[in-house]
Amino acid sequence: MNNKQRQVLEDELALMANSQDVLRYSYDKCSKIGKAGFYEPDQLELFESLTSRFARTSDLLTQKIFRLIDKIDLEDEGSVRDRINRAEKKGLIDNAEAFIFIRELRNRITHEYIPDAIQVIFHQVLENTPILFKTIKNVDLYCRTNYLFE
Numbered sequence: 001m002n003n004k005q006r007q008v009l010e011d012e013l014a015l016m017a018n019s020q021d022v023l024r025y026s027y028d029k030c031s032k033i034g035k036a037g038f039y040e041p042d043q044l045e046l047f048e049s050l051t052s053r054f055a056r057t058s059d060l061l062t063q064k065i066f067r068l069i070d071k072i073d074l075e076d077e078g079s080v081r082d083r084i085n086r087a088e089k090k091g092l093i094d095n096a097e098a099f100i101f102i103r104e105l106r107n108r109i110t111h112e113y114i115p116d117a118i119q120v121i122f123h124q125v126l127e128n129t130p131i132l133f134k135t136i137k138n139v140d141l142y143c144r145t146n147y148l149f150e
Helices: 003-033 041-072 080-089 096-111 115-148
Strands: none
Touching: 003 041, 003 115, 041 080, 041 096, 041 115, 080 096, 096 115
C-alpha cells in the first residue's frame, strides 16, 4: 500500500467512525421507541433520520470502504455482490446474504413512499443496524491489523 492509499484509507475510516456515531445516536433514540404500528410525527422524524443514516452508512461501507479494501488488496472491482462476497471471505461481514438484504433495504429506503411500507422499513432498519455496527468494528480491526500497523 502506498502513502496515498494509506491516507485515503485513514480518511475513509474517520468518515466511517463519524457515520457510526450519528447512526448510533439515532438508533439509540429509535430503539427506545421500538416497533409500533403507528408513530407520532416527532417519532416519524426520528425514524426518518435513522433510516437516512442507515442508508448512508451502508453506502459508505459497500461503495467506498469495501471498494477501497479491494483496490488495496489488488482485487478486481466487480459488482456490489462481488464486493460483499469478498468482504465475507475477509471477515469484514459475518454473512453476505444479510448484507445483500441491507443493500436491498437501502434501495427501498430511497424509493419508498407508501406509509405502511415505510413502517416495515423502520422495523427492518432497527433489526439490521447492529449488523452495520459489527461490520464497522470488523472493518476497523481488519484495516488497522492489515494495513495501518504494518
